[in-house]
Every structure is written in C-alpha cells, then in structure tokens.
Amino acid sequence: MFNSLFDTTATGLDIKIALICAGASLVLGTAIAITHMKTSQTTKGFLTTLAVLPLLVMAVMIMINGNLGTSIAILGAFSLIRFRSIQGHAKDLLSVFFAMMVGLALGMGHLLFAVIITAIAIVAIVFFTFTHFLEPDARGRVLKIVIPEDLDYEDVFGEIFQKYTSRAHLVKMKTMNMGSLYKLTYDIKLRHGVKEKDFLDEIRVKNCNLKVLLSEPCCEEEI
Numbered sequence: 001m002f003n004s005l006f007d008t009t010a011t012g013l014d015i016k017i018a019l020i021c022a023g024a025s026l027v028l029g030t031a032i033a034i035t036h037m038k039t040s041q042t043t044k045g046f047l048t049t050l051a052v053l054p055l056l057v058m059a060v061m062i063m064i065n066g067n068l069g070t071s072i073a074i075l076g077a078f079s080l081i082r083f084r085s086i087q088g089h090a091k092d093l094l095s096v097f098f099a100m101m102v103g104l105a106l107g108m109g110h111l112l113f114a115v116i117i118t119a120i121a122i123v124a125i126v127f128f129t130f131t132h133f134l135e136p137d138a139r140g141r142v143l144k145i146v147i148p149e150d151l152d153y154e155d156v157f158g159e160i161f162q163k164y165t166s167r168a169h170l171v172k173m174k175t176m177n178m179g180s181l182y183k184l185t186y187d188i189k190l191r192h193g194v195k196e197k198d199f200l201d202e203i204r205v206k207n208c209n210l211k212v213l214l215s216e217p218c219c220e221e222e223i
Contacts, residue, residue: 005109025054039129054103061107143186146210164199
C-alpha cells in the first residue's frame with residue numbers, strides 16, 4: 001500500500017516525482033506550522049522553520065540515496081551545526097520531530113504514508129490540546145524556598161503544609177552563598193479554596209522573608 005514513488009532501479013531521479021515530493025513537503029510543513037501556531041505560543045521564525053524543515057530533510061534523504069560515503073559527508077557537515085537558541089518547550093520539540101519525520105518519509109518517496117500520518121498526528125495534537133484529557137491536576141505546584149542555614153527545615157513548615165496543602169514532598173535541597181543559605185524544592189498540591197498569597201505570607205514569616213517561588217510544574221524558574 002505504501003509503495004515508494006522513487007524507482008530504485010533507475011539510474012537517476014525523476015524530476016517530476018522530486019517536484020511532487022517537494023511540493024508535498026511544503027504543504028505538509030505548512031500544515032504542521034499552522035497546527036503549532038493554533039496550539040502553542042510561538043514566533044514567526046519558528047513557524048517558518050517548521051514549514052521548510054520537511055523540504056530540507058527530504059533533500060538530504062535524496063542526496064544520501066543509500067550512498068555510504070555521501071551519508072558520512074552529510075553527517076560530518078551537520079555535526080558542525082550548533083543550535084544556540086533558548087531551550088524550547090516540549091511541544092516545540094514535538095513539532096520539530098514531526099516535521100523531520102515528514103521529511104524523512106517524503107525523502108524515501110512515501111507520499112501517501114506522510115499524508116496519512118500528518119493528518120492523524122494533527123488530529124491527535126488538536127484533541128489533546130483543546131480537551132481535558134491527560135490534563136494534570138491544576139492545584140499541583142512547585143515550591144522553592146530559601147532559608148538561613150540555622151533554620152530546621154524538617155519541622156518549621158510542617159504546620160503550614162498541613163493547613164494549606166494535601167501533599168508536600170521535599171524533592172531537592174542545595175546550599176547557596178557558601179553554605180549560609182539552603183534552597184528547598186517541594187512538590188506540593190494546594191487544598192481547595194486556598195489563597196496562594198496567604199500561603200506565601202506564612203512561608204515568608206518562617207523563612208525570615210527570604211526568597212520564595214511558587215510555580216506550576218511546567219514553568220519552573222530558578223531563584
């Protein structure tokens with residue numbers, strides 16, 4: 001069913017088939033970019049990358065065409081590339097991998113397979129984005145507290161956690177400022193109806209008004 005458009009017995013590449021795959025790669029890449037735009041916060045530069053990436057990956061696959069020497073040369077060229085942009089979100093990485101998969105499929109001539117997988121993946125991304133399926137608990141938080149070294153962190157926040165949270169687990173601890181401070185990282189779940197400001201105010205009283213950070217698990221920041 002998913003036969004390749006490329007004739008492996010031919011001595012050269014049919015220009016019409018190559019143009020068809022190139023056009024399909026741009027169309028599918030644009031569909032991936034539009035899907036990412038509708039489901040995530042992004043930039044025009046990243047969307048342009050998603051739209052063009054399948055075409056470039058397809059071109060690389062055609063150039064390799066089973067030639068070991070060419071594949072090693074291309075691998076060496078790509079090893080010189082360094083991506084110096086900021087770290088992306090999980091959905092950004094998903095979209096990049098999605099675009100590369102489409103380019104690989106088209107580079108091998110599997111046009112129908114690429115179209116079907118693209119359609120299925122787009123439906124899945126839209127479904128998971130705009131429904132509550134696989135959505136984590138909205139009350140889950142990451143709490144980071146800076147305390148002085150002489151404060152007994154094992155007991156000092158116990159009553160506060162019991163009052164405001166249904167779960168509080170210390171997941172990481174490290175020293176700061178030559179050991180004069182500790183930074184504690186907790187995985188917590190706030191109780192229903194809790195005001196975050198009241199919770200943070202009581203934490204600040206106990207930690208001598210040093211830095212406190214409360215964030216969602218997907219938006220962790222350093223303090």
